[in-house]
Amino acid sequence: MPEAIRAADVTKVYTSSGEGVWNVDLSLPEGRVVGLIGPSGSGKTTLVRLLTGLLEPDSGRIEVLGKDPARFEGATRSRIGYLPQRSALYPALSVRENLEFAAALHGMRGRKRREACDRVLAFVELEKAQGQKVSEISGGMRRRVGLATALVHSPELMFLDEPTAGLDPILRRTIWEHLLELRTRDRTLVVTTQIVGEAAYCDYIAVLSEGRVAEWGEPEELRRRAFGGELVDVLFAQRPAWSTIEEIADSIGATETRNTGPRKVRFTVPDAGSAIPLATAAAEKAGAELEEVERIVPEFDDVFVRIVDNHRALV
Amino acid sequence: MRSLTTIFAFAGKEIRQVLRQPRLMVALIVGPFIILGLFAAGFQANPPPLRSVLVLPEDSGLEERIPQISEALDGDMEVIGVEHDVDLARERLDSREVDLVVIAPEDAVEIVRSNEHAPIVVLHDRLDPFDRAFITVAAQSAVDELNRVVLSEVTEVAQSEAGEYEEALPAARSSMGRMAEALRRGDETEARAAQSDAIDSLQSAEEGLGSSSDLLASLERSVGSGSQEPVGGRVGETRSEVESLDTADPAAADRAEEIEADLAELEQTLSEFRSISPEVLVQPFVAETELVRGQTVPLTTYYSPGVVAVLLQHVVLTFAALSVVGERQTGSTELFRVGPVRVGEFLAGKFLGYAFLGSVIAAGLMAVVIFVFGTPMFGSPWWAIAVLALTMSASLGLGFVIAAAANSDAQAVQFSMMALLFTIFFSGMVVSLSRLADGVRQVAYLAPATAGTAALQDVMLLGAPPAPIHIGILVIYTLVAFVLAYVWLNRRRVA
Numbered sequence: 001m002p003e004a005i006r007a008a009d010v011t012k013v014y015t016s017s018g019e020g021v022w023n024v025d026l027s028l029p030e031g032r033v034v035g036l037i038g039p040s041g042s043g044k045t046t047l048v049r050l051l052t053g054l055l056e057p058d059s060g061r062i063e064v065l066g067k068d069p070a071r072f073e074g075a076t077r078s079r080i081g082y083l084p085q086r087s088a089l090y091p092a093l094s095v096r097e098n099l100e101f102a103a104a105l106h107g108m109r110g111r112k113r114r115e116a117c118d119r120v121l122a123f124v125e126l127e128k129a130q131g132q133k134v135s136e137i138s139g140g141m142r143r144r145v146g147l148a149t150a151l152v153h154s155p156e157l158m159f160l161d162e163p164t165a166g167l168d169p170i171l172r173r174t175i176w177e178h179l180l181e182l183r184t185r186d187r188t189l190v191v192t193t194q195i196v197g198e199a200a201y202c203d204y205i206a207v208l209s210e211g212r213v214a215e216w217g218e219p220e221e222l223r224r225r226a227f228g229g230e231l232v233d234v235l236f237a238q239r240p241a242w243s244t245i246e247e248i249a250d251s252i253g254a255t256e257t258r259n260t261g262p263r264k265v266r267f268t269v270p271d272a273g274s275a276i277p278l279a280t281a282a283a284e285k286a287g288a289e290l291e292e293v294e295r296i297v298p299e300f301d302d303v304f305v306r307i308v309d310n311h312r313a314l315v
Numbered sequence: 316m317r318s319l320t321t322i323f324a325f326a327g328k329e330i331r332q333v334l335r336q337p338r339l340m341v342a343l344i345v346g347p348f349i350i351l352g353l354f355a356a357g358f359q360a361n362p363p364p365l366r367s368v369l370v371l372p373e374d375s376g377l378e379e380r381i382p383q384i385s386e387a388l389d390g391d392m393e394v395i396g397v398e399h400d401v402d403l404a405r406e407r408l409d410s411r412e413v414d415l416v417v418i419a420p421e422d423a424v425e426i427v428r429s430n431e432h433a434p435i436v437v438l439h440d441r442l443d444p445f446d447r448a449f450i451t452v453a454a455q456s457a458v459d460e461l462n463r464v465v466l467s468e469v470t471e472v473a474q475s476e477a478g479e480y481e482e483a484l485p486a487a488r489s490s491m492g493r494m495a496e497a498l499r500r501g502d503e504t505e506a507r508a509a510q511s512d513a514i515d516s517l518q519s520a521e522e523g524l525g526s527s528s529d530l531l532a533s534l535e536r537s538v539g540s541g542s543q544e545p546v547g548g549r550v551g552e553t554r555s556e557v558e559s560l561d562t563a564d565p566a567a568a569d570r571a572e573e574i575e576a577d578l579a580e581l582e583q584t585l586s587e588f589r590s591i592s593p594e595v596l597v598q599p600f601v602a603e604t605e606l607v608r609g610q611t612v613p614l615t616t617y618y619s620p621g622v623v624a625v626l627l628q629h630v631v632l633t634f635a636a637l638s639v640v641g642e643r644q645t646g647s648t649e650l651f652r653v654g655p656v657r658v659g660e661f662l663a664g665k666f667l668g669y670a671f672l673g674s675v676i677a678a679g680l681m682a683v684v685i686f687v688f689g690t691p692m693f694g695s696p697w698w699a700i701a702v703l704a705l706t707m708s709a710s711l712g713l714g715f716v717i718a719a720a721a722n723s724d725a726q727a728v729q730f731s732m733m734a735l736l737f738t739i740f741f742s743g744m745v746v747s748l749s750r751l752a753d754g755v756r757q758v759a760y761l762a763p764a765t766a767g768t769a770a771l772q773d774v775m776l777l778g779a780p781p782a783p784i785h786i787g788i789l790v791i792y793t794l795v796a797f798v799l800a801y802v803w804l805n806r807r808r809v810a
Contacts, residue, residue, distance in 0.1 A: 052653045074317070074655035082654070088647035090328065092335035097328075104324030105654050107317030133335070149650075159653075 004188040010060030038208030044192040081155035087146030091135035102149035120148040140171040196304040214311035226306040230272035231296035237289035251282035325664020364393035367415040391453040466597035483520035488578035498568035517554035619690040621744030624767035628710040631673040635714025636727040693778030705789035706767030712796025719803035738762040
């Protein structure tokens with residue numbers, strides 16, 4: 001799959017604070033939603049600013065749409081959309097006037113501009129609010145207007161810096177619905193977020209911790225990597241001997257076994273689908289009565305915490 | 316084409332943003348008109364008359380002169396009372412009931428007789444140097460007027476006295492005529508009698524006219540050709556000449572006729588002296604100034620071009636500075652940098668937007684000063700438009716430089732206010748540039764309104780084209796400011 005973004009050993013350190021990003025390697029495919037997830041101060045925004053050319057790296061090499069972002073030409077810039085953390089809108093202007101201005105910055109004019117504005121207003125469902133001043137609309141609507149301004153020139157690649165920050169869950173979902181629709185139109189989206197659950201919407205995730213990429217991959221793969229495999233919880237009718245539990249673990253190839261309750265044990269296995277019937281058979285053979293055997297899909301919050309903890313331990 | 320679209324997008328956005336913010340409109344657009352209106356309505360070219368109380372000796376003759384002096388001061392001082400006790404007058408000064416206490420000396424005549432000036436003391440409590448200067452001038456004017464009144468009266472007396480002896484000269488002339496006639500007839504006895512009569516009349520005239528009639532001759536010597544002998548002296552010389560005439564001399568008749576003609580001339584001189592007003596005699600000179608270009612205008616009118624230039628500078632400078640800083644603070648500049656916007660397009664767009672708004676403001680200000688306050692436009696309106704356009708361009712450039720230097724709204728406002736303060740002191744609007752020392756005068760041109768004020772005064776009040784140096788300063792200022800703003804904003808990566 002062609003790459004929209006490639007970063008090789010990129011380091012950028014702010015001399016004033018000592019913060020930054022170190023040795024970042026990324027390869028982001030085209031037409032996908034890529035999530036940059038990490039706690040506050042982990043380097044997400046710095047990375048986006050490097051990828052958009054707002055910052056130049058101290059070392060390493062970045063290519064975005066095949067070009068060095070620090071030396072983008074006007075034509076390349078028009079292929080990029082950017083939604084900064086703070087929606088840079090003009091409160092005294094109407095929703096439509098903000099969009100018209102954003103479109104004009106990309107050289108759009110006349111009918112083409114009007115149609116582009118109509119299109120994005122429909123996309124973010126703000127046709128009825130287009131005449132209202134930005135100062136008079138809600139925070140959620142402003143975020144959608146911000147998204148529309150980033151979209152109005154139909155960019156191939158979009159950088160969205162925390163587009164859902166500060167929004168309630170319903171509005172967050174609305175925003176993500178818009179973003180996922182863009183994916184269906186072959187747009188590449190780079191989205192930063194502190195809300196780990198939003199990783200589920202992404203095709204690829206880079207987990208950032210302390211200025212470095214702690215993990216990178218598809219969400220399921222990350223989940224697996226975070227825990228060393230898939231998780232199977234077994235609830236026994238009565239607590240068996242530890243040797244029985246070890247027998248079951250051996251039969252399903254568990255890499256980790258730990259008690260999660262008086263009668264409950266969690267196994268980490270390479271493949272939960274094949275492990276469940278094997279565990280049932282092994283328990284019967286050992287004379288242990290099972291009440292329940294189920295595959296556990298950990299929340300991304302847990303995955304995230306595990307990855308960050310692992311990374312910190314490693315660093 | 317993309318650049319033009321971007322530039323016009325910025326211009327349109329700036330105009331809409333300003334028009335949509337009523338409070339900003341009031342503060343920055345209506346505000347200047349209100350300030351201008353207040354200035355015109357409230358400015359007093361002449362300060363209110365100083366309320367004065369005179370302290371005079373009980374039997375002073377000066378009291379009678381008060382109306383004359385008050386009238387002559389023409390509103391600078393208003394005598395609201397007379398006291399004979401200094402302490403009472405000081406109490407009125409302490410209670411702010413009066414502005415001045417004017418104390419006349421108790422024994423003015425004695426002091427003058429002892430060959431000294433009689434001091435008139437003026438008490439006041441003003442700290443303001445301008446007020447103090449005004450009081451000094453007003454007090455000196457009052458004393459000059461008093462001196463003039465006294466001298467006029469003395470001169471009038473002298474003229475009156477001269478009149479009493481005026482008849483002696485025609486008598487002497489008549490006697491000389493008789494003498495000449497008698498000599499031609501050969502009547503030596505009659506000639507000698509007429510000679511004796513003439514000598515008596517001339518002696519009488521000489522004694523009577525004395526110094527009073529010499530005033531005119533002194534005046535002529537002081538300010539005129541200086542050829543005239545004093546009348547008294549000339550009468551004395553004539554008498555001596557008449558005395559020396561020998562009736563036996565064959566030329567005596569001709570000489571007697573010549574003396575008769577001289578006496579007629581003397582009569583004429585004396586008559587002229589008496590016909591001259593005492594006021595003219597004691598104050599022979601008055602100052603008359605003439606403006607060789609333009610017309611004399613009231614103080615409010617004189618200030619109008621400066622007020623327009625300063626207000627225009629302040630408004631567009633503040634617009635420009637706050638607008639750029641605002642873009643940086645809201646994060647819009649990040650969008651511009653990621654998008655295909657160049658610093659040049661950013662500056663050009665903002666310049667265009669604020670130049671439009673500035674033009675509307677300038678047109679409004681000019682309409683108010685011309686049609687409401689009656690400020691003339693003696694020169695070409697096209698020159699005025701050019702000067703205003705250049706002042707506005709330079710001010711916008713300065714605003715962009717301030718925006719590049721400022722890190723926040725508050726800093727931009729502080730810098731703008733500093734620029735305004737500098738402009739008020741140094742633009743020549745309030746204090747003439749000629750009063751500034753060399754070096755400082757050149758620094759004053761750091762405010763675009765300095766050259767703008769001078770150029771606009773030339774065009775509006777003198778009817779002359781602006782001085783090329785002022786146009787040159789504004790053009791160079793605009794170019795330098797925009798280059799500086801461009802480089803600085805580029806380094807700060809605004810767009």
